Amino acid sequence: MVLLVSPLSSPNACGMKASLSPAPPLDHARNLWPHDYSEFCETIDRYNKEMKKLAERVMHLMLQSLGLNEDDLDWAGPVKDLQEVSGVLQLNSYPSCPDPDRAMGLAAHTDSSLLTILHQNSTSGLQVLRAQDIYGPARWVTIPPLPGALVINIGDLSHILSNGRFHSVLHRAVVNRIRHRYSMAYICGPPAHAKVSPLRPSSGRPVFRAVTWPEYLGLKGKLFNQALASIRVSDETWEDHNNASVITCV
Numbered sequence: 007m008v009l010l011v012s013p014l015s016s017p018n019a020c021g022m023k024a025s026l027s028p029a030p031p032l033d034h035a036r037n038l039w040p041h042d043y044s045e046f047c048e049t050i051d052r053y054n055k056e057m058k059k060l061a062e063r064v065m066h067l068m069l070q071s072l073g074l075n076e077d078d079l080d081w082a083g084p085v086k087d088l089q090e091v092s093g094v095l096q097l098n099s100y101p102s103c104p105d106p107d108r109a110m111g112l113a114a115h116t117d118s119s120l121l122t123i124l125h126q127n128s129t130s131g132l133q134v135l136r137a138q139d140i141y142g143p144a145r146w147v148t149i150p151p152l153p154g155a156l157v158i159n160i161g162d163l164s165h166i167l168s169n170g171r172f173h174s175v176l177h178r179a180v181v182n183r184i185r186h187r188y189s190m191a192y193i194c195g196p197p198a199h200a201k202v203s204p205l206r207p208s209s210g211r212p213v214f215r216a217v218t219w220p221e222y223l224g225l226k227g228k229l230f231n232q233a234l235a236s237i238r239v240s241d242e243t244w245e246d247h248n249n250a251s252v253i254t255c256v
């Protein structure tokens with residue numbers, strides 16, 4: 007089961023609204039706990055706010071580590087204005103499965119976000135694909151839940167923004183034979199109107215074309231794990247673009 011909630015621009019009793027889920031979360035919560043749904047709503051609201059603050063701090067640090075400053079962020083204004091970052095909270099529930107090898111909790115994917123902050127309950131299930139290295143071929147590695155720890159996944163939009171210097175991570179969730187697993191993913195991205203494009207590419211040229219988050223989500227829906235490749239700018243396109251610019255300037 008997946009429930010998606012995002013902050014409301016004008017708060018209601020629950021302080022959140024449905025993003026992609028079929029019924030508004032407030033209605034869902036009322037159905038589940040007809041006599042006391044407010045505790046759930048208030049907790050989610052508090053969690054959302056804390057995650058937003060954390061996401062902004064982490065984004066700030068990531069941009070700093072790329073050598074970027076406030077003036078480089080034309081999609082969200084200066085870095086200090088990163089409160090514009092928007093987020094959706096996705097609640098994942100994976101019931102136990104007697105034959106886990108024949109079931110998949112969540113298929114392998116990269117997140118379409120800038121970054122995703124994940125909380126797992128005490129049952130492990132998150133795995134990331136580690137590329138081939140001197141220790142062996144490509145393999146799935148379990149990220150064990152640690153008390154009090156959150157996992158931060160780099161999403162495709164950070165991959166684009168950093169021109170490939172931060173890699174979005176292929177991950178999946180497997181199910182447990184006897185234990186029910188829960189996770190909460192705070193999926194963070196830029197404002198919907200903002201175009202995300204490579205900032206100060208170290209390689210000399212941008213490897214990806216600019217996209218908005220909604221446009222990229224559309225591509226992901228159609229092309230799934232090929233979406234990132236689909237917005238790569240090929241060497242030929244780049245050369246054509248450069249030649250065209252030269253001709254225009256002359």
Ligand SMILES: O=C(O)CCC(=O)C(=O)O
Binds near residue numbers: 177
């Ligand atoms: O449940 C997990 O550990 C992974 C969740 C996830 O990857 C997602 O919600 O995008």
Ligand SMILES: [Fe+2]
Binds near residue numbers: 115116117122177
């Ligand atoms: Fe994910």
